[in-house]
Amino acid sequence: MALYSKDKALICKVFPSSLGLVAMRWFDSLKTNSIDSFKELTQAFFSRFITCTRVPRLLDSLLSLSMREGETLKTYSDRYWEIYNEIDGNFDDVAISTFKSGLPTKHGLRKSLTGKPLTSLRQLMDRIDKYKRVEEDQQLGKGKTKVIP
Incomplete structure (x- = not known):
């Protein structure tokens, strides 16, 4: 036009x-x-x-986001990134800290993020992927029945 x-x-x-x-x-x-x-x-x-028309979300919507009881890391992560992508602006540093604070205190990923701080979203996504794979392996392991020789 x-x-x-x-x-x-x-x-x-x-x-x-x-x-x-x-x-x-x-x-x-x-x-x-x-x-x-x-x-x-x-x-x-x-x-x-x-x-x-699309109304961008406010940064507050990330700050109030947390992992629900019984929710998988994959589901929480999907919800988190969907909301993050609807926020206008560059808030990478805030994204790292809010994702971590949304995890339960005893979650392995939260402990990992506290012990080895990250500097980029790419590092955060890589760390999340590792923990999602571990979680998926654990869920697959629970579904299998043990065979006793």
Whole structure:
């Protein structure tokens, strides 16, 4: 759309080509001559589709996150990174400390993060992956029955 921004009549004609199916249905349902300018068109569009905009999460949502009782490290980690990715800005240092503080005090990963502090998210993710593999191995071991010779 930026290519045509100087020519208002042309931008109104090109606008529909940028729409998806739902928005195109809305556009096609507009009454003839109900819109007089591109500004009106964008206002009508935004008022209709405002609910489709993404509102970034606040850093507070990470600070209050913790591992639930009975939750696996994988599930907690997935929840954590989903929320982290919805926060605008660079908070790598905060991410390391909040992930650690969200773990139960006796969790092996928390003890490891306390004993060997990390300096990057990559290191945190690598450490989490190691502990997730250990957790998965333990769960697989519990499911097997012991064979007594």
